[in-house]
Amino acid sequence: MLVSFGSALFVMVPIQLAGDRPSPDSVSRVIQGVATGIGFLGAGEILRQSDTQMGRIRIRGLTSAAAIWVSAALGVAIGAGLWHIGVIGALLALIVLSSVKKLERLLAPPNSSDKN
Numbered sequence: 001m002l003v004s005f006g007s008a009l010f011v012m013v014p015i016q017l018a019g020d021r022p023s024p025d026s027v028s029r030v031i032q033g034v035a036t037g038i039g040f041l042g043a044g045e046i047l048r049q050s051d052t053q054m055g056r057i058r059i060r061g062l063t064s065a066a067a068i069w070v071s072a073a074l075g076v077a078i079g080a081g082l083w084h085i086g087v088i089g090a091l092l093a094l095i096v097l098s099s100v101k102k103l104e105r106l107l108a109p110p111n112s113s114d115k116n
Helices: 004-018 024-043 060-078 085-106
Strands: 049-053 056-060
Touching: 004 024, 024 049, 024 085, 060 085
Parallel strands: none
Antiparallel strands: 049 056
16 A cells, blocks of 8 residues: 555656646656666565475565555556546456465465465
């Protein structure tokens, strides 16, 4: 929620400062900055774990990083005044995340000790 809220605020500031004629260039630069910053935040969420007993490497946190990225995009859309796109995007993200979680539970081996 804070990522989405912060992204919306970052986009709203240049729009509000410009008054009647917001500059597409300034809004575009803010959106690029938000996307870059969220990329670093998402990269920090991804962990690489190596299992020395099994000799394999596991990557965890990709879904969380993607959810942070989508949250920022929703905030950007809502901050730019496109609230209907933000609502539709939030509903689609919720559907995707919940359906993938159900699918993951169906396909997971029964004696798997991995829990997200």
